[in-house]
Amino acid sequence: MENKVMELKHVNVYYREGRKKKQVLEDISFSVYEGEIVGLAGESGSGKSTLCKCALGLLKEYDGEILHYTKRPQMIFQDPYKSLNPRKKVGWILEEPLKLERKYIKTQRREAVEEMLSKVHLPEEFYDKYPRELSGGQRQRISIALALLTGTKLILADEPLSALDVTVQAQMIRLLRELQEKERIAYLFVSHDLDVISMLCSRVLFLKDRKVTEYENL
Numbered sequence: 001m002e003n004k005v006m007e008l009k010h011v012n013v014y015y016r017e018g019r020k021k022k023q024v025l026e027d028i029s030f031s032v033y034e035g036e037i038v039g040l041a042g043e044s045g046s047g048k049s050t051l052c053k054c055a056l057g058l059l060k061e062y063d064g065e066i067l068h069y070t071k072r073p074q075m076i077f078q079d080p081y082k083s084l085n086p087r088k089k090v091g092w093i094l095e096e097p098l099k100l101e102r103k104y105i106k107t108q109r110r111e112a113v114e115e116m117l118s119k120v121h122l123p124e125e126f127y128d129k130y131p132r133e134l135s136g137g138q139r140q141r142i143s144i145a146l147a148l149l150t151g152t153k154l155i156l157a158d159e160p161l162s163a164l165d166v167t168v169q170a171q172m173i174r175l176l177r178e179l180q181e182k183e184r185i186a187y188l189f190v191s192h193d194l195d196v197i198s199m200l201c202s203r204v205l206f207l208k209d210r211k212v213t214e215y216e217n218l
């Protein structure tokens, strides 16, 4: 088997409701391996987003173990517009994770960003554009580029195709696959759409009644 990028062991997740604790996920255990796409499905309210937030370390009320074997995963959303700072140009936004690392000087940051733009098939000129000047699909490419610039090998994708029209969805699927193959990126891919899941994913985690059942995609 490939290298693990993330592993959850017997994770229980709760939300507080006043003084009470409500359990949303129960005894969740699974691993994600380098370069694979794992589907995460289940009815609305079954806990898909909660599971992603917990894996990102955003929730405090949980027990069990969440192990990251590479850099922390990054999340991409249905509507990338909300997660991109509207007052900053794409270049500034994409340089942020590199500034935090402090190992690049300005010209190296720009080079790294331009290289990443080309990996997500956007031209260099996008460096000087604002998010509002981009289409939904282009913005989704920027949020993928932003995730990858942190150096992570795992992207948690929460319904990343739902806001896009069918042709753009197909382009996005091609890009996700290409990054999976060339860069060995793994995805936890949240979707209501079982057709997309069966086309993209090697395994599916199905959430129901707080628990997860895992299926191989044959």
Ligand SMILES: Nc1ncnc2c1ncn2[C@@H]1O[C@H](COP(=O)(O)OP(=O)(O)OP(=O)(O)O)[C@@H](O)[C@H]1O
Pocket: 015, 016, 024, 042, 043, 044, 045, 046, 047, 048, 049, 050, 051
């Ligand atoms: N901040 C919160 N406080 C309390 N309960 C919450 C909170 N966020 C979510 N929940 C509850 O936890 C359960 C799981 O919600 P979650 O958003 O993870 O489901 P989901 O599967 O992602 O749903 P959808 O497909 O509609 O996005 C739901 O019952 C929801 O009402």
